[in-house]
Amino acid sequence: MEYIELFGAQVPRIGLGTWDLKGENCKTAVTNALSLGYRHIDTAEFYYNEEAVGEGILASSVARSEIFLTTKVWPTHLAYSQVINSLNQSLQKLKTDYVDLFLIHWPSDTVPLEETIQAMEDLHHQGKTRFIGVSNFKPALLDKARRISSLPILTDQVEYHPYLEQSKLLQYCQKNQVILTAYCPLGRGRVIGDKVLEKIGQKYGKNSAQVALRWLMEQELVVAIPKAASTSHQKENLEVFDFQLTPEEIAEINQLKRGLRVASQP
Numbered sequence: 033m034e035y036i037e038l039f040g041a042q043v044p045r046i047g048l049g050t051w052d053l054k055g056e057n058c059k060t061a062v063t064n065a066l067s068l069g070y071r072h073i074d075t076a077e078f079y080y081n082e083e084a085v086g087e088g089i090l091a092s093s094v095a096r097s098e099i100f101l102t103t104k105v106w107p108t109h110l111a112y113s114q115v116i117n118s119l120n121q122s123l124q125k126l127k128t129d130y131v132d133l134f135l136i137h138w139p140s141d142t143v144p145l146e147e148t149i150q151a152m153e154d155l156h157h158q159g160k161t162r163f164i165g166v167s168n169f170k171p172a173l174l175d176k177a178r179r180i181s182s183l184p185i186l187t188d189q190v191e192y193h194p195y196l197e198q199s200k201l202l203q204y205c206q207k208n209q210v211i212l213t214a215y216c217p218l219g220r221g222r223v224i225g226d227k228v229l230e231k232i233g234q235k236y237g238k239n240s241a242q243v244a245l246r247w248l249m250e251q252e253l254v255v256a257i258p259k260a261a262s263t264s265h266q267k268e269n270l271e272v273f274d275f276q277l278t279p280e281e282i283a284e285i286n287q288l289k290r291g292l293r294v295a296s297q298p
């Protein structure tokens with residue numbers, strides 16, 4: 033596993049996404065992932081699986097302190113007291129005293145960003161989240177969040193895969209020391225079987241999923257959180273640190289962009 037070290041955080045570059053995993057399936061997926069070597073788990077209050085994620089962590093033999101755990105507050109809960117309640121409830125469900133990263137899941141049109149960030153900062157000072165960040169923020173709003181916050185905005189978590197360009201945001205993140213966390217890094221399965229990715233993968237004995245993830249790993253300050261329920265997919269998605277793409281291959285994958293968004297705004 034590779035890590036990004038920033039502001040005292042050590043963020044594993046591949047994490048396990050858990051959207052759509054529920055109950056026993058979710059618990060088993062989390063425990064399996066930890067036994068395979070995953071040390072980064074992504075959840076959210078909106079996924080209704082925090083209990084199962086917490087159980088999966090407890091059932092594993094990995095210490096909580098070795099895991100980078102992220103949760104998120106939903107955009108209808110962004111007023112000060114709602115943010116406080118949201119994380120307190122998440123912690124209870126996750127059966128832990130703190131998360132490593134607490135994100136605004138989507139921006140709000142109604143609650144001032146200042147109010148939400150103040151609540152997140154207070155939660156940080158109470159020891160309930162080590163870092164704060166945002167999700168689905170465009171560069172201008174990310175810039176506003178960074179100006180408001182007295183804590184670093186560790187990440188902006190956005191949809192990013194070979195079929196969706198994020199060059200403007202990525203440039204902003206790289207210039208300003210913000211991690212870009214790629215969600216739906218496999219385009220929710222849409223990039224699987226892509227002919228260009230498969231052709232490139234043949235040279236390295238890798239499949240299209242692994243080439244898509246490797247392409248993300250070639251980019252400075254990018255981490256990815258593919259969701260995989262099965263052990264075989266989880267294992268494949270970790271095996272992306274033993275090969276490197278050439279500049280020509282990276283350029284070829286850059287050409288695959290087609291404005292495909294698979295996650296929809298609430």
Ligand SMILES: NC(=O)c1ccc[n+]([C@@H]2O[C@H](COP(=O)([O-])OP(=O)(O)OC[C@H]3O[C@@H](n4cnc5c(N)ncnc54)[C@H](OP(=O)(O)O)[C@@H]3O)[C@@H](O)[C@H]2O)c1
Pocket residue numbers: 048049050051052074075137167168189190214215216217218219220221224241242257258259260261262264265266268269295
């Ligand atoms: N912040 C946000 O607004 C936001 C929005 C969407 C998602 N997310 C986060 O990002 C995570 C990832 O996104 P996602 O789950 O939507 O999509 P994804 O990770 O791009 O794709 C998941 C799909 O790909 C399959 N898959 C995984 N590894 C594979 C492999 N090696 N070979 C073939 N197929 C493979 C999975 O199948 P199996 O499960 O059967 O293995 C699943 O059907 C989410 O789980 C969530 O944590 C955040």
